[in-house]
Amino acid sequence: MAFSKTIRSAATAALLCFTMLLSGCGARASAEVTVPALPPLPGKGDVRIAVASDLHFDPDNRPHGEDPAQAAYNMELADALLRDAREQGADFLLLTGDLCNGGRDYRHAALCEKLRRAEAAGLPVYVLPGNHDLAPVTQTAFAALYADFGYDEAFSRDPSSLSYCVVRGGLMLLMMDTAGYETGCIDLPAAEAPDTGRIFFSENTLLWAENMLRTAREQGLHILAAGHYNLLPEASRDPASESYYLQNGERFAALLREYGAPLYLSGHMHVRAVYQEAGLTELLTEYLLGYPTAYSVLDLSDAGIVYTPRRVDVDAWAAESGQEDSHLLHFAEWQQEELWRYSEQNVEYMSARNPISRREKADAAAFFYRVMDDYWRGTLADERDAVKVMPGAGPFFRCAEGYAYGWWLRDLIDTASPLLKGFTIPWK
DSSP, rough: OOOSSSSSSSSHHHHHHOOOOOOOOOOSSSOOOOOOOOOOOOOOEEEEEEEBBBOOOTTTTOOOOSSSBBBGHHHHHHHHHHHHHTTTTOOOOESOOBBSBBBBBBHHHHHHHHHHHHTTTOOOOEEEEEEOOOSSSSHHHHHHGGGGGGGTOOEEOOOSOOOOOETTTTEEEEEOOBSSOOGGOOOOOTTOSSSSSSBBBOOHHHHHHHHHHHHHHTOOOEEEESSSSSSSGGGGTTTTOOOTBBBBBBHHHHHHHHTTEEEEOHHHSSSSSSEEEEEEEEEEEOBSSSOOEEEEEEEEEEEOOOOEEOOOOHHHHHHHHTTOHHHTTTTHHHHHHHHHHHHHHHHHHHHSSSOOOOOHHHHHHHHHHHHHHHHHTTHHHHHHHHHHHHHTTHHHHHHTSSSHHHHHHHHHHHHGGGGGGGGEEOOO
């Protein structure tokens, strides 16, 4: 399929979304908002995989006051995710990096306790490191901490990195360490430090990966690859993009194509996105701690892979576990109201430099909210024509002149992919 780019500038878009998703939560908005229904999932195939990313688990970040940020509920949202994945019948869960918000051993240990309880309840978990997971924890310490979640049950481990391979039935999971952490944490005996940058696949890791891919082809196994950093977005291939450029990423993508791996799973950007280029699809799973608190569901059968986005049912978890915090008990509604409040705040901020009337501000905020909400629902491609003729479209772009939101929302509307609400791809 042709290359489909969801966002123009990965760095800018991620920063914008990061600002929105970590915004504090305050009083309930006066405007009426609609909570999206949880999307129906397709019939269970041979294997169902839950994929989550960027948990940023941090027991030190807890709710306080009347205006907590969503990220302060990180421990509760981790529990809600594990419950939801189990309720949806996932055979196992993949966590594609940034497990913790800083590589402190006690944070990892606290998360591991939750993962052990999930496994005891029948949900196996496999993890990957992200750029926030090491320092001061080293590679060796990370593998020891997560021994029960991939490393001790690996079919093969790369001696040069934290990459490993798991074989489950007819499926090979190629779990790739994309680095991105401080070079002082690299302590595996055969590890290589990068020549340039800190996000990289080393030569030895590429050799190991090709050997695994060759083994999969010889054994007739389907291949599913995952890593924290991205392969196909423009920024991941631009050496000037310090926080996104993945050294040797294009070579690894070429290996996936050569050996018939149709899908690569990643995170890092904190947005849901789908990229396709030259027969390879990349699925970015969004940041768990921001709107809409979602993960990816993959149904695998001999026919191929079906992807469905899934919003975590935090409300159900909160009721089931006896929570008393009203934010958790009405989490979906709270998130919708926060998105509306964020829309109003940004229009107000931008209109200070580019004045519009009070009525136009209200219309512009409704337009902003609708675009962002449709994007996260995956329906923006279907709603493109309706969104463009909303009364607030003109006022919004006038007040957003000179601000990143102006070109970014225009780009979202023009390039939104229908694949964001789900897709099916065949094995090769």
